[in-house]
Amino acid sequence: MGLSLYFFAFVHIVFCFLLFHLIAVTASIQPLCHDDERSALLQFKDSLTLNKSASIDPSAYPKTASWKLEKENGDCCSWEGIKCNEDTGHVFSLDLASSFLYGSIHSDSTLFQLVHLEWLSLADNHFNHSKIPSEILNLSRLSHLNLSLSALSGNVLSHIPQLSKLVLLNLSNNSFSGTIPSSIGNLTKLLYLDLSVNNFFGELPASLGSIGVLEQLDVNTNNFSGQVPSSLGNLTQLKCLALSQNNFSVQHSRSMSFLARQTKLAWLDLQDINLIGDIPSWLMNLAQLTYLFFDNNKLTGPIPYWLGNLNQLALLSLKSNQITGHIPSQIWNLTHLTVLDLSSNNLSLHTSTSVTVLPKLVFIGLGSCNLNKFPNFLQSQDQLELLDLSSNNIAGQIPKWLLNVSTGSLEYLNVSYNLLTGFDQHPVVLPWIRLSILDLRFNKLQGPLPIPPVSTSHYLLSSNRLTGEISPWICKLNNLYSLDLSTNDLSGVLPECLGNKFHGIIPQTFVSATNLRMIDLSHNLLQGRIPRSLANCELLEFLDLGNNQITDIFPSWLETLPELKVLILQSNRFHGVIGEPETHFAFPKLHIIDLSHNRFTGKLPSKYFHCWNAIAIVNASQLTYMQDRPRDSPTYNHSLRYIYDFSITITNKGIEMEYRKVSNILKSIILSNNRFEGEIPAAITFLKGLNCLNLSNNNLQGGIPSSLGNLTALESLDLSNNMLSDNHLSGPIPVGKQFDTFENSSFDGNPGLCGKPLSKKCESSETSLNEDHQDSESPIQFGWKIVVIGYASGFIIGMMVGQIFTKRKHEWLAKTFGVQLKRSKRQRRQRN
Numbered sequence: 001m002g003l004s005l006y007f008f009a010f011v012h013i014v015f016c017f018l019l020f021h022l023i024a025v026t027a028s029i030q031p032l033c034h035d036d037e038r039s040a041l042l043q044f045k046d047s048l049t050l051n052k053s054a055s056i057d058p059s060a061y062p063k064t065a066s067w068k069l070e071k072e073n074g075d076c077c078s079w080e081g082i083k084c085n086e087d088t089g090h091v092f093s094l095d096l097a098s099s100f101l102y103g104s105i106h107s108d109s110t111l112f113q114l115v116h117l118e119w120l121s122l123a124d125n126h127f128n129h130s131k132i133p134s135e136i137l138n139l140s141r142l143s144h145l146n147l148s149l150s151a152l153s154g155n156v157l158s159h160i161p162q163l164s165k166l167v168l169l170n171l172s173n174n175s176f177s178g179t180i181p182s183s184i185g186n187l188t189k190l191l192y193l194d195l196s197v198n199n200f201f202g203e204l205p206a207s208l209g210s211i212g213v214l215e216q217l218d219v220n221t222n223n224f225s226g227q228v229p230s231s232l233g234n235l236t237q238l239k240c241l242a243l244s245q246n247n248f249s250v251q252h253s254r255s256m257s258f259l260a261r262q263t264k265l266a267w268l269d270l271q272d273i274n275l276i277g278d279i280p281s282w283l284m285n286l287a288q289l290t291y292l293f294f295d296n297n298k299l300t301g302p303i304p305y306w307l308g309n310l311n312q313l314a315l316l317s318l319k320s321n322q323i324t325g326h327i328p329s330q331i332w333n334l335t336h337l338t339v340l341d342l343s344s345n346n347l348s349l350h351t352s353t354s355v356t357v358l359p360k361l362v363f364i365g366l367g368s369c370n371l372n373k374f375p376n377f378l379q380s381q382d383q384l385e386l387l388d389l390s391s392n393n394i395a396g397q398i399p400k401w402l403l404n405v406s407t408g409s410l411e412y413l414n415v416s417y418n419l420l421t422g423f424d425q426h427p428v429v430l431p432w433i434r435l436s437i438l439d440l441r442f443n444k445l446q447g448p449l450p451i452p453p454v455s456t457s458h459y460l461l462s463s464n465r466l467t468g469e470i471s472p473w474i475c476k477l478n479n480l481y482s483l484d485l486s487t488n489d490l491s492g493v494l495p496e497c498l499g500n501k502f503h504g505i506i507p508q509t510f511v512s513a514t515n516l517r518m519i520d521l522s523h524n525l526l527q528g529r530i531p532r533s534l535a536n537c538e539l540l541e542f543l544d545l546g547n548n549q550i551t552d553i554f555p556s557w558l559e560t561l562p563e564l565k566v567l568i569l570q571s572n573r574f575h576g577v578i579g580e581p582e583t584h585f586a587f588p589k590l591h592i593i594d595l596s597h598n599r600f601t602g603k604l605p606s607k608y609f610h611c612w613n614a615i616a617i618v619n620a621s622q623l624t625y626m627q628d629r630p631r632d633s634p635t636y637n638h639s640l641r642y643i644y645d646f647s648i649t650i651t652n653k654g655i656e657m658e659y660r661k662v663s664n665i666l667k668s669i670i671l672s673n674n675r676f677e678g679e680i681p682a683a684i685t686f687l688k689g690l691n692c693l694n695l696s697n698n699n700l701q702g703g704i705p706s707s708l709g710n711l712t713a714l715e716s717l718d719l720s721n722n723m724l725s726d727n728h729l730s731g732p733i734p735v736g737k738q739f740d741t742f743e744n745s746s747f748d749g750n751p752g753l754c755g756k757p758l759s760k761k762c763e764s765s766e767t768s769l770n771e772d773h774q775d776s777e778s779p780i781q782f783g784w785k786i787v788v789i790g791y792a793s794g795f796i797i798g799m800m801v802g803q804i805f806t807k808r809k810h811e812w813l814a815k816t817f818g819v820q821l822k823r824s825k826r827q828r829r830q831r832n
Contacts, residue, residue, distance in 0.1 A: 060098035233258030244271035341365030493528030559586035577602030606681035
């Protein structure tokens with residue numbers, strides 16, 4: 001009896017436990033996702049492809065790859081990037097940011113069937129410049145919409161203001177265009193609005209001021225114009241306001257006093273918006289201000305002492321204005337300050353300060369500030385990551401104490417464009433263990449090369465007076481991207497390890513094949529051969545070894561480098577015949593090749609002309625420049641990014657053209673001053689994108705191919721001082737300084753020519769055509785369209801673009817390409 005009671009009691013306990021567990025499990029079961037939503041998600045997935053290049057976030061991964069219909073994975077509520085309502089099972093959140101998605105979004109996309117969505121993020125994908133259709137209004141419950149960095153276009157703002165429940169709207173970094181409609185003010189719940197880095201234009205609507213709860217407004221880098229509306233003063237909850245890089249009408253800094261009401265502002269970005277006047281006193285009201293950007297305006301007057309009262313400031317950037325006077329000592333009271341950029345103003349710095357505790361700065365920008373010595377306060381800085389003292393008047397030696405500043409943190413050091421003569425100690429082993437960018441260009445540094453740490457990615461010491469050899473220690477710089485030692489007095493041979501891959505414990509590494517982009521060793525006294533190991537530098541884009549004493553044959557083994565765009569070997573002792581390429585893809589991306597002033601023989605390398613596909617394309621794309629943008633340099637905002645522009649010098653008809661920027665549309669072949677013979681091959685007309693061709697001062701014979709007329713992009717042609725035959729040219733002789741100096745005999749044998757200096761006058765139609773060419777402003781069409789041949793002397797006189805420019809053409813060229821014209825000098829330049 002007792003046992004049976006115990007047994008029933010035990011069964012009762014077990015039953016209660018199981019019942020309680022069943023109730024708990026049942027309560028925790030969530031409803032499965034709805035079939036129609038599962039189907040819509042899968043169809044949306046199938047309408048796109050996965051492409052790793054579609055996302056730039058290094059942590060990106062394909063979230064939709066896990067979406068499947070199998071029983072164990074058929075519940076879409078468990079899929080990556082999806083959240084469902086626990087009560088209804090409807091999908092309310094879809095986060096596919098950085099998911100490698102590529103393709104177009106059309107009006108019939110099943111995405112717009114997910115009508116219960118409250119949160120949608122498709123950021124950092126590539127939607128092939130799709131326009132967001134009006135069907136987005138089907139998602140009327142949306143509170144968060146993030147479409148940033150997704151290659152979208154069109155004026156999506158014509159629809160979105162109707163999504164009245166939006167709290168967050170991020171459309172930044174796309175190609176949106178059009179104006180902001182006044183209906184934007186209907187989004188009265190909006191806390192976060194980011195329209196930055198797009199193509200919006202027109203005026204900012206006053207209705208923005210009616211979104212009283214707005215905490216962040218970012219419209220930087222657009223084309224907005226007109227006045228900044230005073231209604232923004234109503235946004236008293238703002239914590240972040242960014243209006244930078246727009247075309248607002250010039251206005252006095254005091255006219256924006258309405259911002260004094262934004263007492264919660266922590267981030268204020270007013271860069272490059274055409275402000276004039278003093279640094280405005282209304283800033284004193286912004287006691288919470290942490291980041292202040294006033295760069296690239298026309299602010300004048302001194303830095304006010306009261307800026308030192310904004311004691312929350314961590315970043316103060318007044319770069320590129322017209323500010324004058326001393327840097328007030330009160331600035332050093334800002335104990336939270338980590339970034340200070342006062343570059344490109346007319347400032348002076350007190351040599352000492354009474355402040356006993358200085359802020360620990362991370363970024364100091366004092367470039368172009370009229371400094372004549374290294375600031376003493378640097379001695380107390382032990383956390384610096386970036387130091388810019390470029391373009392000052394700092395003379396003498398680099399002091400020993402500077403080598404002890406921030407040795408464990410400094411990543412960027414720029415003291416270029418000063419008057420520095422050397423270091424206090426030799427040999428110089430730079431102590432900054434994290435240094436990435438070292439820029440000492442355009443000084444008067446003497447002695448051997450300073451030895452940088454192995455972390456260095458940009459080693460820039462051009463235009464100094466450095467001597468000695470390039471030691472094999474340079475082969476230890478595994479992270480090097482750019483090497484510029486040009487215009488020095490370096491001698492000896494190039495290290496054979498230059499370009500070698502890593503070989504175990506032997507320190508034979510110059511770069512891995514994935515790093516080096518640029519080498520400029522021009523204008524030195526280097527001898528010997530080009531190291532064959534450079535063929536390992538698979539991402540090399542720019543190689544300039546010109547104006548040295550290198551003795552070698554043509555480096556055909558470089559033809560396999562897939563990214564090489566610029567190859568300059570001019571003014572050396574290269575010799576021999578340039579043979580045929582080994583493949584049909586030799587130098588596939590080459591834009592510029594200069595082999596002039598060497599001792600090459602044989603025929604012109606016609607087989608290579610068929611391989612240079614990049615020169616064969618008439619480039620009508622957007623103007624860009626060859627430059628290096630370090631991936632890992634300290635960047636506190638977009639205005640502080642370090643960009644290194646590649647530069648070259650091309651000589652034609654006794655004039656040197658220095659291109660401080662090398663554009664993607666500049667395509668040149670310079671083979672002058674060699675010993676090439678034979679005829680000009682017709683294959684050269686394959687290179688239809690060619691801008692400049694110089695074959696002068698060789699032994700070329702035969703006729704000039706009539707097909708040269710098909711090179712419609714050609715702006716400069718020099719075939720002079722060869723043994724070319726008469727081609728019976730006709731038409732008007734171009735008017736300009738160069739042709740005005742030619743004698744009549746220069747045009748003998750060409751009865752079809754007319755115009756000065758000949759007595760034969762041109763017909764009116766021919767004269768007007770000539771005048772049209774002179775006035776052209778197009779980078780493709782301006783300049784000469786005719787070359788002339790001298791019958792008696794047997795050489796062509798080619799006209800170089802730039803020699804007959806009007807003043808406005810030269811200004812256009814200098815602005816667009818960074819070009820300077822100067823007299824050609826075969827001897828070494830005079831030292832500064």
